[in-house]
Amino acid sequence: MTSPTHAVERADARRNRELVRRTAMKVFAENGMDVSLGRIARRAGVGAGTVYRHFPSKEILLEAVPAENIDRMVAVADRWAARAAPGDALFGFLVDVIETSAGRQPVCDALAADRGRPRATLTAAARRFREALDRLLSNAKQAGAIHVDVQADDLTALISGGAVLQTTHRSKARGGWLVRLLLDGLRTPVVTEPADFRDNRGHETTTHCIVCGTPLSLRTTGRPARYCGPTCRQRAQRGRVAS
Amino acid sequence: MTSPTHAVERADARRNRELVRRTAMKVFAENGMDVSLGRIARRAGVGAGTVYRHFPSKEILLEAVPAENIDRMVAVADRWAARAAPGDALFGFLVDVIETSAGRQPVCDALAADRGRPRATLTAAARRFREALDRLLSNAKQAGAIHVDVQADDLTALISGGAVLQTTHRSKARGGWLVRLLLDGLRTPVVTEPADFRDNRGHETTTHCIVCGTPLSLRTTGRPARYCGPTCRQRAQRGRVAS
Amino acid sequence: MTSPTHAVERADARRNRELVRRTAMKVFAENGMDVSLGRIARRAGVGAGTVYRHFPSKEILLEAVPAENIDRMVAVADRWAARAAPGDALFGFLVDVIETSAGRQPVCDALAADRGRPRATLTAAARRFREALDRLLSNAKQAGAIHVDVQADDLTALISGGAVLQTTHRSKARGGWLVRLLLDGLRTPVVTEPADFRDNRGHETTTHCIVCGTPLSLRTTGRPARYCGPTCRQRAQRGRVAS
Amino acid sequence: MTSPTHAVERADARRNRELVRRTAMKVFAENGMDVSLGRIARRAGVGAGTVYRHFPSKEILLEAVPAENIDRMVAVADRWAARAAPGDALFGFLVDVIETSAGRQPVCDALAADRGRPRATLTAAARRFREALDRLLSNAKQAGAIHVDVQADDLTALISGGAVLQTTHRSKARGGWLVRLLLDGLRTPVVTEPADFRDNRGHETTTHCIVCGTPLSLRTTGRPARYCGPTCRQRAQRGRVAS
DNA sequence: TATGAATGAGCATTCATTCAT
DNA sequence: GATGAATGAATGCTCATTCAT
Structure with a gap:
């Protein structure tokens, strides 16, 4: 009941809420949206009541x-x-x-x-x-x-x-x-x-391989890619060397 | 016993079967595939048993x-x-x-x-x-x-x-x-x-209005349409006259 | 509707009643008393209504x-x-x-x-x-x-x-x-x-084989048996001959 | 959370389980094995779900x-x-x-x-x-x-x-x-x-009243009975005195 | 606060019985 | 009379939600 206790409990609760949400996400992905709350609770290792404390109805969890x-x-x-x-x-x-x-x-x-x-x-x-x-x-x-x-x-x-x-x-x-x-x-x-x-870090960008034209997927980390793979990169290097 | 009696009986049943099917189609469209058979029966105005006579399980109806x-x-x-x-x-x-x-x-x-x-x-x-x-x-x-x-x-x-x-x-x-x-x-x-x-009745066909290019929907009866509506037809006529 | 017609129909009906009863007996023996009337009717090859005409309720048939x-x-x-x-x-x-x-x-x-x-x-x-x-x-x-x-x-x-x-x-x-x-x-x-x-036809009777003592089942036709089978009968004959 | 809480919870559930089982026993005896679980639940004064929590299917209860x-x-x-x-x-x-x-x-x-x-x-x-x-x-x-x-x-x-x-x-x-x-x-x-x-406590035993011969039921507690009731016991005493 | 037992409405399905044909 | 389609109450069972512990 003291303030620190209270804080600790809050952290516990938040952790539990996240646990339930993540479990639900997993179970929904595996078994569709028709799973029962009971199964989610069991998978999360908590009681049914705990699910309800955090998500007052199934609809809300959904x-x-x-x-x-x-x-x-x-x-x-x-x-x-x-x-x-x-x-x-x-x-x-x-x-x-x-x-x-x-x-x-x-x-x-x-x-x-x-x-x-x-x-x-x-x-x-x-x-x-x-x-x-x-x-x-x-x-x-x-x-x-x-x-x-x-x-x-x-x-x-x-x-x-x-x-x-x-x-x-x-x-x-x-x-x-x-x-x-x-x-x-x-x-x-x-x-x-x-x-x-140029992106906000000053790099030139492209969405397709500049050698073969294959679409590139966006990598959010690292320097933006310009080739679809090592093969094309090498080919580009050789071309530059050649010229 | 007689053949006509039999036929009439069948007609009745078929009518009911159709009624259930159409209702189910409507209800599925409105509420998704998760509706209960009870609701379908109620909407169709028949007893639950009637649905089951014609579609022995939900899966079969589905x-x-x-x-x-x-x-x-x-x-x-x-x-x-x-x-x-x-x-x-x-x-x-x-x-x-x-x-x-x-x-x-x-x-x-x-x-x-x-x-x-x-x-x-x-x-x-x-x-x-x-x-x-x-x-x-x-x-x-x-x-x-x-x-x-x-x-x-x-x-x-x-x-x-x-x-x-x-x-x-x-x-x-x-x-x-x-x-x-x-x-x-x-x-x-x-x-x-x-x-x-030309279609199998010898008519020239098109899928877009030959005046304005609007797509035409296929009419299975009558002569194939070439205009999207009276406006374009009139315009075509006038054009031909003009030329 | 004439008297003969009526009589014919009665015969039909009685035949049907017997058909249902016999079928029920068979089905009860095979599947226990919990069979549905529908199954009995189907096995008898008659409609459900026909069963009800003759046995106004399941209990009565039972x-x-x-x-x-x-x-x-x-x-x-x-x-x-x-x-x-x-x-x-x-x-x-x-x-x-x-x-x-x-x-x-x-x-x-x-x-x-x-x-x-x-x-x-x-x-x-x-x-x-x-x-x-x-x-x-x-x-x-x-x-x-x-x-x-x-x-x-x-x-x-x-x-x-x-x-x-x-x-x-x-x-x-x-x-x-x-x-x-x-x-x-x-x-x-x-x-x-x-x-x-002696039975009412003047035959001596016994309930057990007079040679080996095995119990005999009652045959309602023919002369009452005194031996449990041909083996014992032969043995008895030989014994009489021997003596 | 604590062990006692846990134990108490369990006691509650066990009590209910016993209630259901005993009710089922009674109802089976009265109405045969064909009673619906609904009737058992009603007789036990619990919801249908409670029966199912303890006996997950009718077969298991049976x-x-x-x-x-x-x-x-x-x-x-x-x-x-x-x-x-x-x-x-x-x-x-x-x-x-x-x-x-x-x-x-x-x-x-x-x-x-x-x-x-x-x-x-x-x-x-x-x-x-x-x-x-x-x-x-x-x-x-x-x-x-x-x-x-x-x-x-x-x-x-x-x-x-x-x-x-x-x-x-x-x-x-x-x-x-x-x-x-x-x-x-x-x-x-x-x-x-x-x-x-003599039984495993060293007592002489009998299964019938040693005075009148009436069969005795086995008492698992107390000293094994030898008389069918006080009347016979008294008679035996008198006899012994007399002799 | 967490737990999980209890609740009861709801679901798919069956079946005795009725009734139009 | 015969037929079999229609009915709807009842059953075994599930599950979202509540509540005592």
């Missing part, structure tokens, strides 16, 4: 998990905005989000307009997501890198559809290829990205 | 409903094959299916490779669908109307994704526009369809 | 079947009374009934005092059974062949218990042996049956 | 109840073995078990060879019972107190049959008398038990 995922995507959006040319940032982000969301129906639902009863946590996360997406989109439009008619609403729907496409596809890799092929249809063909975009 | 929908799409595929140039047939069919399937998750699931326990009815329907799709696709490829790398698997995944995209989109119309925009990315730009394709 | 069995036993009792010495008749009958009733719980229930709601058909059959049993018992008592304290109530309970004993026993044959062993405990040891009892 | 009863009988067998002469122990035990089992069909079923799917709990209990019975039987045989041909299988079947006999009989007392009369048929008449059997 929100907290995708909300967290959405917030992670917002962080990804911000990194793309900071690291790549406007068009590449938008398209790279879309590919990232779609790949991450594959198999997570609730995430997609949450991005869409709210259906059913209002779900505060999720709605707030979705709003933050929307704002980040808006920033990427308006940058890309200003850079002339995307079809001018495309709106943010289109993109959220596109993300849901793309995620399902990729989940549904027999081959995840091929699904990814198809998604990129479709996304390319939204680019403005004539406008090329300014060649000299 | 198959029967999408299987029927899939078979309807197969019929649509065949009509497109008979009525339009290869490329138009494929793309027109895709748009049709996606629009029809919007909001029907189970249909999409069924088109994909079978997950979980084998479901005979559904699998059979999916196979028929796949065969029809294969026909459309190979025709379109021979006509050079679609990206050569696209395979049937890509298209089934695409259908699922497109359906979700459209369902998810705030505006159904705008969702449709976006789907068409994405699909156009799969077309081979340089190859134009032979201009003089 | 009575009709054991009632019939009980009446058959009454007939057996009468045959024993006519064919064997009083003591043999009683004990032979008991063994017969126990063996016949093995596996038929409802029959045993019916023989006991009525528990639960009154079941008219069954009660009447049970009364007839009781009367036949009383006749056998009082004859046996007059002949001094059974423990004087034994009453009819004891015997009905004994039948139920014996049937269960035999059903329960791993080996049906051994169960029968045990039942006979127990029954022998009720005999009055000192009193021997009059050796010269 | 095993647990007779298994417990069987184990109680094993304890009775051991007490008889310790307290009475071999023959008396066996016959006394049989009478006890039959009386205890009267009206408990499932117990009898369980003693018999396993029919249907294997039921682990019940089978284990039946095995323990069988072993205890075997001990009593072989002792009795060595003492020459029972018909040599009788086997353990015979006795389990006999118990089932005897229980039904007694249950079925209009008068429970008379049923008991009859059962004892039948059992006496299994004894070896000539061999008398050694008169001086």
Whole structure:
């Protein structure tokens, strides 16, 4: 009851809350959203009551998990905005989000307009997501890198559809290829990205291998990649040497 | 005892069976596949037992409903094959299916490779669908109307994704526009369809308004449309007069 | 609607009633008393409604079947009374009934005092059974062949218990042996049956093989058996020849 | 958290489990094994879920109840073995078990060879019972107190049959008398038990009133009885005085 | 605060019984 | 009369939620 005790207990509680959330995330991923709370509690090694202390209803727990995922995507959006040319940032982000969301129906639902009863946590996360997406989109439009008619609403729907496409596809890799092929249809063909975009650390960036054109995935740490792999890098070196 | 009596009895039962199926379809679309059979029965205005007489288990009902929908799409595929140039047939069919399937998750699931326990009815329907799709696709490829790398698997995944995209989109119309925009990315730009394709009744066909380019939906009855509406038709007439 | 038509229909109906009863008996024997009426109807090849026309409730059908069995036993009792010495008749009958009733719980229930709601058909059959049993018992008592304290109530309970004993026993044959062993405990040891009892056709009778002593089962047709099989008969012949 | 809290919690649960088991036992006895779990729950005054917490399926409850009863009988067998002469122990035990089992069909079923799917709990209990019975039987045989041909299988079947006999009989007392009369048929008449059997506390024992011969029930506490009641005891005293 | 036992509404399914054909 | 479709109460069982410990 003393202040330190109180503080300790709080830490305990927060730790427990996180434990439950992480367990729920895992179990949802493994067994779908229909798992019973009992199973989550058992997997987390806590009593049913403890789950309820932190998430007063199943619905709320069902929100907290995708909300967290959405917030992670917002962080990804911000990194793309900071690291790549406007068009590449938008398209790279879309590919990232779609790949991450594959198999997570609730995430997609949450991005869409709210259906059913209002779900505060999720709605707030979705709003933050929307704002980040808006920033990427308006940058890309200003850079002339995307079809001018495309709106943010289109993109959220596109993300849901793309995620399902990729989940549904027999081959995840091929699904990814198809998604990129479709996304390319939204680019403005004539406008090329300014060649000299530099990220906020001063590095030149590109989204495709500058030797063979293969798309590159965004690495948020380290110097931005320009080659799809060692083969192309070597080839580039040799070419430079040769000349 | 007599044959007519028998027939009448059957008609009654069939009517009820149809009632249940249609209700189930509606309820599934509104509330997802997790609705209880009790709710379906209540909505259909029949007793729980009646549902069970016609669909001996929930699983069977869960198959029967999408299987029927899939078979309807197969019929649509065949009509497109008979009525339009290869490329138009494929793309027109895709748009049709996606629009029809919007909001029907189970249909999409069924088109994909079978997950979980084998479901005979559904699998059979999916196979028929796949065969029809294969026909459309190979025709379109021979006509050079679609990206050569696209395979049937890509298209089934695409259908699922497109359906979700459209369902998810705030505006159904705008969702449709976006789907068409994405699909156009799969077309081979340089190859134009032979201009003089005629359907099996000898009519010239087109899939877009020949005045303003708006996509046309396939009418299976009457003479194939060439204009998106009276306005364009009138404009064409006037133009011809003028020249 | 004419009189002959009516008569024909009656014959039809009676035939159907018998069909249902016999089917029920078979199905009860195979699958226990918990079968659904639907299964009985299906096995009989009639509609559910037809079963209800003849047996207005399941309970009534559940009575009709054991009632019939009980009446058959009454007939057996009468045959024993006519064919064997009083003591043999009683004990032979008991063994017969126990063996016949093995596996038929409802029959045993019916023989006991009525528990639960009154079941008219069954009660009447049970009364007839009781009367036949009383006749056998009082004859046996007059002949001094059974423990004087034994009453009819004891015997009905004994039948139920014996049937269960035999059903329960791993080996049906051994169960029968045990039942006979127990029954022998009720005999009055000192009193021997009059050796010269003759049945109502004038034949001498015995209940055990006169060579080896094995118990004989009562054959209601043909001349009463005195040997348990051809081996013993031959042995007896040879003995007579030899002497 | 603390150990006492834990213990208390457990005590609560155990109390409820016992409540359910005892209620089930009662209800099974009254209404047969076909009662619904709902009725048991209602009778016990608990929710349906509580029944399921303790007995995860009806089948398990249907095993647990007779298994417990069987184990109680094993304890009775051991007490008889310790307290009475071999023959008396066996016959006394049989009478006890039959009386205890009267009206408990499932117990009898369980003693018999396993029919249907294997039921682990019940089978284990039946095995323990069988072993205890075997001990009593072989002792009795060595003492020459029972018909040599009788086997353990015979006795389990006999118990089932005897229980039904007694249950079925209009008068429970008379049923008991009859059962004892039948059992006496299994004894070896000539061999008398050694008169001086002493139990493991050194007392002389008998199973029948040494004055009037009435059978005595085994008292597991106190000094073994030798008279059926005060009347006979007094008579014996007087006799001794007189002599 | 954490635990897990208790609760009871809800679900899929069966089945005796009724009734339109 | 016969048929079998329709009915709806009941069953075994689950699970979100509450609450005593």
